[in-house]
Amino acid sequence: MKTAPAILPKNLKILKDLGEHIQLARLRRKLSAEQVAMRAGISRPTLVSIEKGVDSVSMGAYFMVLHVLNLSSDFLLLAKDDVLGRRLQDLGLTVKKRAPQK
Numbered sequence: 757m758k759t760a761p762a763i764l765p766k767n768l769k770i771l772k773d774l775g776e777h778i779q780l781a782r783l784r785r786k787l788s789a790e791q792v793a794m795r796a797g798i799s800r801p802t803l804v805s806i807e808k809g810v811d812s813v814s815m816g817a818y819f820m821v822l823h824v825l826n827l828s829s830d831f832l833l834l835a836k837d838d839v840l841g842r843r844l845q846d847l848g849l850t851v852k853k854r855a856p857q858k
Contacts, residue, residue: 789807
């Protein structure tokens with residue numbers, strides 16, 4: 757049986773903050789959790805998990821909620837500015853195209 761990788765506490769905090777932002781966006785639009793869940797095609801408990809920043813919820817579910825809230829373009833901002841990657845590229849360091857298999 758596979759176990760999920762451990763997520764560092766600072767990264768869990770980021771997910772929690774994201775969930776809070778999504779919840780605030782929903783409340784600003786005066787939409788109930790039931791309405792957003794139904795429009796996103798997910799269950800209400802899944803939406804509650806998203807708003808709590810639970811790490812086991814799929815990225816697709818997060819995207820569908822953002823789409824319902826008319827925030828799907830924000831999804832494109834994820835990993836947009838790859839500062840480390842650009843520095844490595846500028847230094848001319850070779851980067852393997854694939855990660856090594858375990």
